[in-house]
Amino acid sequence: MSDSSNICLSCGLCCDGTLIGFVQVERKEIPMLKGLLNIEEDSTGDGVFLHPCNNYCDGCTIYSKRPKQCAKFNCGLVTSLEQKELDFNSAIEIINTVKQKKIAIEKMLVILHIKLKSPSFYFKMVELKKILEKKKSESSLTPDHLALISDLDQLDSLLPTKFNISAY
Numbered sequence: 001m002s003d004s005s006n007i008c009l010s011c012g013l014c015c016d017g018t019l020i021g022f023v024q025v026e027r028k029e030i031p032m033l034k035g036l037l038n039i040e041e042d043s044t045g046d047g048v049f050l051h052p053c054n055n056y057c058d059g060c061t062i063y064s065k066r067p068k069q070c071a072k073f074n075c076g077l078v079t080s081l082e083q084k085e086l087d088f089n090s091a092i093e094i095i096n097t098v099k100q101k102k103i104a105i106e107k108m109l110v111i112l113h114i115k116l117k118s119p120s121f122y123f124k125m126v127e128l129k130k131i132l133e134k135k136k137s138e139s140s141l142t143p144d145h146l147a148l149i150s151d152l153d154q155l156d157s158l159l160p161t162k163f164n165i166s167a168y
């Protein structure tokens with residue numbers, strides 16, 4: 001198995017709702033995927049499913065049937081490994097940094113009694129940004145809020161630079 005396949009087995013961040021919030025599914029893919037994914041169809045007939053994906057379990061359990069958008073995902077970390085711009089241990093370090101930041105943010109949300117409604121970490125961060133913006137405009141940020149903003153900013157900068165994904 002190549003380093004790039006191995007790295008995904010140690011990661012899962014693009015399927016578990018950490019880095020990406022949803023996947024779009026083309027109309028023609030829907031009949032084959034309907035029993036495998038919780039797809040919501042829109043008015044045009046195309047579909048979408050929200051993360052965390054119910055087919056992620058230490059890897060994609062429907063790999064050969066996965067949606068086109070999943071197959072086309074151009075992960076910056078995998079590309080950097082394939083192009084030997086990054087070694088395996090450095091890639092693992094980046095993944096662990098994201099996981100640690102995620103844990104730190106989740107702990108701080110509990111301390112600050114901030115309850116977010118979204119099922120995925122990705123959309124929780126979108127919600128959180130709005131809450132923090134509001135607090136900033138009201139000048140009601142505490143040192144704990146500032147620590148939260150700092151962790152979120154660090155995650156936000158890792159997404160485009162290391163994974164080739166837009167920030168939250």
Ligand code: SF4
Nearest residue numbers: 008011012013014075
């Ligand atoms: S984020 Fe990148 S390295 Fe991680 S599982 Fe997805 S494709 Fe693999």
Ligand code: SF4
Nearest residue numbers: 015053055056060070
């Ligand atoms: S279908 Fe597979 S590759 Fe796509 S999000 Fe789900 S687990 Fe990941």
